[in-house]
Amino acid sequence: MAKLPKDLLGLRELNAEQIQLILDTATACKDIFSRDLKKVPTLRGKTVVTLFFEPSTRTRTSFEIAGKWMSADLVNLTVSSSSVAKGESFVDTARTLEAMGVDLIIIRHSLGGTPRLLADSVAAHVINAGDGAHEHPTQGLLDLYSIREKKGRIAGLNVVIVGDILHSRVAKSNIYGLTKLGAKVTVVAPPTLIPKGIGEFGVTIETDLDKALRDADVVNILRIQLERQTKAYFPTLREYSKLFGVNLSRLRQARPDLLVMHPGPANLGVEISEEVSVHDQSVITEQVTNGVAVRMALLYLLTGGGNKDEILH
Amino acid sequence: MKYCIKGGEIVNPAGEYSGVGDLLLDAGQVVAVGQELPVEDAVIIQAEGKMVLPGLIDMHCHLREPGREDEETIASGTRAAVKGGFTAVACMANTNPVADGAVVIEYVLSKARQNGWAKVYPIGAITKGLKGEELAEMGEMAEAGAVAFSDDGKTLTNPAVLRSALEYAALFDRPLLLHEEEPKLADAGVMHEGYWSTVLGLPGIPALAEDVMIARDLLIAEYTGGKVHFCHLSTAKGVGMLAEAKRRGLNVSGEATPHHFTLTDQALENYDTAFRVSPPLRSEEHREALRRGLQDGTIQVIATDHAPHSLEEKHREFALAPTGMIGLETAFSVAWTELVLGGWLTKEQLVEKLSVNPARLLNLPAGRLQPGDLADLIIVDPEWEWVVKPEEIASKSKNSPFIGRKLKARVETVWVNGILKYDGQKFVE
Numbered sequence: 143m144a145k146l147p148k149d150l151l152g153l154r155e156l157n158a159e160q161i162q163l164i165l166d167t168a169t170a171c172k173d174i175f176s177r178d179l180k181k182v183p184t185l186r187g188k189t190v191v192t193l194f195f196e197p198s199t200r201t202r203t204s205f206e207i208a209g210k211w212m213s214a215d216l217v218n219l220t221v222s223s224s225s226v227a228k229g230e231s232f233v234d235t236a237r238t239l240e241a242m243g244v245d246l247i248i249i250r251h252s253l254g255g256t257p258r259l260l261a262d263s264v265a266a267h268v269i270n271a272g273d274g275a276h277e278h279p280t281q282g283l284l285d286l287y288s289i290r291e292k293k294g295r296i297a298g299l300n301v302v303i304v305g306d307i308l309h310s311r312v313a314k315s316n317i318y319g320l321t322k323l324g325a326k327v328t329v330v331a332p333p334t335l336i337p338k339g340i341g342e343f344g345v346t347i348e349t350d351l352d353k354a355l356r357d358a359d360v361v362n363i364l365r366i367q368l369e370r371q372t373k374a375y376f377p378t379l380r381e382y383s384k385l386f387g388v389n390l391s392r393l394r395q396a397r398p399d400l401l402v403m404h405p406g407p408a409n410l411g412v413e414i415s416e417e418v419s420v421h422d423q424s425v426i427t428e429q430v431t432n433g434v435a436v437r438m439a440l441l442y443l444l445t446g447g448g449n450k451d452e453i454l455h
Numbered sequence: 456m457k458y459c460i461k462g463g464e465i466v467n468p469a470g471e472y473s474g475v476g477d478l479l480l481d482a483g484q485v486v487a488v489g490q491e492l493p494v495e496d497a498v499i500i501q502a503e504g505k506m507v508l509p510g511l512i513d514m515h516c517h518l519r520e521p522g523r524e525d526e527e528t529i530a531s532g533t534r535a536a537v538k539g540g541f542t543a544v545a546c547m548a549n550t551n552p553v554a555d556g557a558v559v560i561e562y563v564l565s566k567a568r569q570n571g572w573a574k575v576y577p578i579g580a581i582t583k584g585l586k587g588e589e590l591a592e593m594g595e596m597a598e599a600g601a602v603a604f605s606d607d608g609k610t611l612t613n614p615a616v617l618r619s620a621l622e623y624a625a626l627f628d629r630p631l632l633l634h635e636e637e638p639k640l641a642d643a644g645v646m647h648e649g650y651w652s653t654v655l656g657l658p659g660i661p662a663l664a665e666d667v668m669i670a671r672d673l674l675i676a677e678y679t680g681g682k683v684h685f686c687h688l689s690t691a692k693g694v695g696m697l698a699e700a701k702r703r704g705l706n707v708s709g710e711a712t713p714h715h716f717t718l719t720d721q722a723l724e725n726y727d728t729a730f731r732v733s734p735p736l737r738s739e740e741h742r743e744a745l746r747r748g749l750q751d752g753t754i755q756v757i758a759t760d761h762a763p764h765s766l767e768e769k770h771r772e773f774a775l776a777p778t779g780m781i782g783l784e785t786a787f788s789v790a791w792t793e794l795v796l797g798g799w800l801t802k803e804q805l806v807e808k809l810s811v812n813p814a815r816l817l818n819l820p821a822g823r824l825q826p827g828d829l830a831d832l833i834i835v836d837p838e839w840e841w842v843v844k845p846e847e848i849a850s851k852s853k854n855s856p857f858i859g860r861k862l863k864a865r866v867e868t869v870w871v872n873g874i875l876k877y878d879g880q881k882f883v884e
Contacts, residue, residue, distance in 0.1 A: 154654065232772055253774045254656035255726030274774075276656025311656055338659065339650030 146443050149261040149268040152277035153318035161319055165287050167439035168432070174211060175431070185214035188245045188445055192218045193235075193260075194271070195251045200406060201271050201280070204430070205248050208437035217244075232256065233263050240264040245445055249273070254311075267444040275309045280440065281405050282315025284433040286323065288425050289360055291432065292401055297324030302354045304330040304386055305364025305413055308337045308375075312405045316362060317343050330354045332386065334375040351386055355396040362403040363388050363414050379412050389415040393423065401425060456875070457481040459494050463502030463834060467509065468803040469811040469823040478507055480830040483873035488824050502834055505867065508806055509824050510542025510573075510831030511787060512813040515607070515632065515686055515710060515758035517779070518544070518575070520566060521559070522551025527763040527851045529563065530570035532783070535761070535850040537572040537876045539784040540866035542831035543821055544573055544761075545813075547607045548580035555580035555591035557599040564600050572876055574831070576602040576817060581620045581631060585609050590620055597627035602817045605632035607686055608733070610668055612638060614675060621681025630682040630708070630816060633672055635693070636734060640664035645774045647720040647735040655723060657774065660735055662690040669693045673700045676707055684816060685709040687760050689734040691744030698753040708816055709748075710756035713782055713789040714856055716745040722856065728769045728776035729856045732762075750799050755812040757805075759786045763852030781850045785843055787835070788862035796863060830873035839865040849882075 144159040153161065174180055190209045192202050202218065209216045221235065236259075239247060246267040249257050254274030261268040272278040290296050301320050307313045307329045320327050321344045328346040329336065341347055348354040355361060366382060376382045383389075393400065402414075402424040410416045419426055460478045465488060467473045477492040478485065513536065519527035527535075529546075536544045546563065548554035554563065560577045567575035579596035581604045583589045593604055604624055611617045611633065624631055641664040646652050648659025669685060673696060676683040688694060688709045697709045714732060719742050722730045730736060748754040762779025769776050782789075787809065794800040800808070814822030821831055842861050845853040869877040876883055 231767070233770055251772075253772045255773045258726045259772060274656045275658075314653075314656065337653040338648050338661075339653045342650050343653075 149257070150279055150440055150444060151257050151261060151268065151270045153279045153282050153315045153322070154277065156322070158322045161283070161286065161322060164283055164436065164439050164443065165290060167443055168287050168435040171438040171442070172432070172435040174438070175435070180211050181213060182211065183213045184442055185209065185212040185445060188214045189243060190214045190216050190246045190248065190441065191239055191244050192216070192248045192271070193221060193239070194219070194249075195221050196272070198250055198272070200430070201250065204433045205271065205437050208434050208441055212438055212441055214441065232259065236260050236263040240266060246441065269440060269444065272311055274311065276311055277315045278311040279315045280433070280437055281312045282319045284429055284436045285316055285362060285403060285405070286319045287432045287436050288403065288429050289401065292425060293359060296320065299325045299359040300328070300357050301325045301360040301362065302328045302330055302358040303362045303364065304351055304354070304388065306335045306366055307331045307340060307364070308335040309367065310364050313364060317345055321345070328354050328358070330386065332376050352392065352395060355392060355400070358396060358400055360401045360403065361388060361396075365405065365407065366409055366413050368409065383412050387413055387415065388418050390417045393418055393421065399423070403429060406430070456873070457495070457497040458500055458870070459492060459497035460500045460502045460507055460834065463505045463507040465507045465824060466802050466806050467824045468807050469509070470825045473803070478824060478832070480832070480870065480873050483830055485824055485826055485828045485830050485832070487826055500834070500868070504838070506802065506835045506837055507824070508540075508833050508835060509810045509822050510833055510869070510871065511540045511809045512819065512821055513541045513544045513759050513761065513783065513786070514603070514756060514813040514817055516544045516546055516761035516783060517549070517763065518546040519763055520550065521562060525851070526765050528570070529566040529575060530572070531849065531851045532761070532763070533567070533572040533575060534882065535781070535783040535848070537869050537871070537882070538849045538866065540787045540833045540835065540869060541783055542573050542833070542869065542871045543576060543819060544783070545576040545578050545602055545817060547605060548578050549585055549608045553580050553585050554578070555583050555585070557592065557595040560596050560599040560601050572882070573871055576600070576819065578603045578605050578632065580604065581606045581611065582616060587611050587613055587616055590616070590623060593624055593627060593629070597629055601629065602819070603630050603632050603684070605634070605686070607632060607634045610634055610636050610638060614671060617672060617675050618679055621675065621679040621683070625681060628818070630684045632684045632686050634686050635665050635668035635672065636660070637664045637667045640667060644735075645731065646723055647737040649720060649738050651720040651723060655726065662692065662737060662741060665690045665734055666692040666696070669696050673705065673707065676700070677703070677705055680706065682706045687712050687715060687734060687758070688745065688748070688754060689715050689737050689741060691741050694744045694748035694753055698748070698751070701753065708756065709754050710758040711745045711749055711754045712758060712760045713786050713793070714780060716742060716749065717789055717793045718742070718856060726773045728771070728773055729780060729854055729858070731773060731776050731778050732780050733778035746794070746799050749794065749808065755808060756816065757786065757790055757808040758813070759783050761850070763850055764854045765852060769854050780854050780856050781848070781852055782855070784848060784850065785855060785857045785862065787866055788841070788864050789857060791837065791864035792862050830870050832870050833866050834868040835864055836867045837864045839863070839867070841865055
């Protein structure tokens, strides 16, 4: 039977069986959503800390709800304004949390690899909630979950990921997860936003969005970080939108069952038009819901859960 | 003290005698090299099965004194040097204060006279404060003992300043040691740009950043006729351009470090900051190009770029850790294991790159075992197999990328100016 490692740092280090285990467990967790009383005692007595060095209301709240529904004791730490300002080192912060008997730490950081440094410094379990341009495994898992839920499978699907592949941790977690489960992945971006060596990840590289969408079953649209424009990756948002934005006319050219996804928050009118974001084919809000289920599954599995039937009681 | 080293294999490409034989040293000098030398009243050192080499010379290291004596001092750095078989080291100018005037050069030399285990040859800064704007007082520094000039760690981005520096340095016949990285192309990069930087999500430094500067500086070197030495080459194109420039007769040279010709960017897979270095460890094609460049003579020198950093500074987020790794104590064994046992270099070529050529480039009276020469020499046991352990490192800092690695060959005995400094596994106080 599949078993997860001590920490969830990325999907690169998981195999297909481990990913399936997480998705299956998330299905069981999602049952809780339909209950009036959304709380199970599964993680009673466990202390979970969210350690965010980068603001993210969305991901942090999702983890917080997941933890609360499973009865964990939760502490939120936003670190940028406290210990770093005092000159406290990262390793020291990690050891302090360890000394307080924390069971699981969820970390977000602007620098790739920091969750690994944390995981190597503490005995507590660590979940990477996004690190620099490295990985965002829980987003990758909730995307996989949403695709599987809607399409019934992942193997054999054509998935297009469009946007800032160069700086995207979501893109990479998606690529690892999708290719491990048998999907075909095409990345679409201006050449300035395609990172070196991405072809070696087993994906197809494309710069023509219309061409890529022709046979696509799923399109995952990445957020364009407006501040990156200053680096001259592309001339204007207007031109980006024209070449790489998913709008209604592009959607009409694609297959009628094309699934539209976006990790959020979206720049409406830039990488995705508002009409597409609320279209029947869009699952953007369901992705958010599924995010809670996937995170519940991870909290459970990492803190020692084995049998998914236990979750519900 | 008089010593007779008997029966070792003398590897002496710049001297008149090589091969199995004896070496007699007395009063700080080599007295005789050859077969069956008279022993007289000398201390006999049996060296059968061992190699006897001219002392190694590192033309690129950081001793951190003055300014960061917590990381390294001239005393600790030269102990590390001696342990690694280096009887002379040239230390870079990026100290605090910067070695950009005769006073700091004299300070370094005076500390070396008091506490040095190996000979120390200071390198002066090219520009004041390493700012790349105004020339430092090269004449006074040369007079005080600077053997070369370098703003190592910082690229001379202003081509007019480099032109002036090359023209001016010709007055003193000192080479400029150049660190080549176009800062705008390197941007905020922290590792080689390629497959692994994409996997790790760390901003990359393209090989292009180094290549662009080498191309520019070769043109400036050609125009001025100046003496240019490229520090820590790391790219395939850089090696190619150096080879082409030499064919055209330019006065240029280059060095490779043991970490660049041994490791690749894959070593960063676990975000271990011990592998963060400038220029970054690059991909396999670049590593192989360095080995080929060493093999065909394009790269004449192996230098360590020994850069000590404290544990506290290195044990942190990868992108925030300082660049650099120590290397004095492992350089010979790494080069032997990788290049000689790997079939890339003969032992004579290795001695040329670690001793003969650095001596020539810096005009040092060393690199040879010849009667009348100062007795800077080492005995190496080529069969000695060892594992690099932090507790055995003599440097004050332990930031070695080779910790835990099994290496072949080890420096056993070291004389500097005919004085025994290291014997077996212990320093001779």
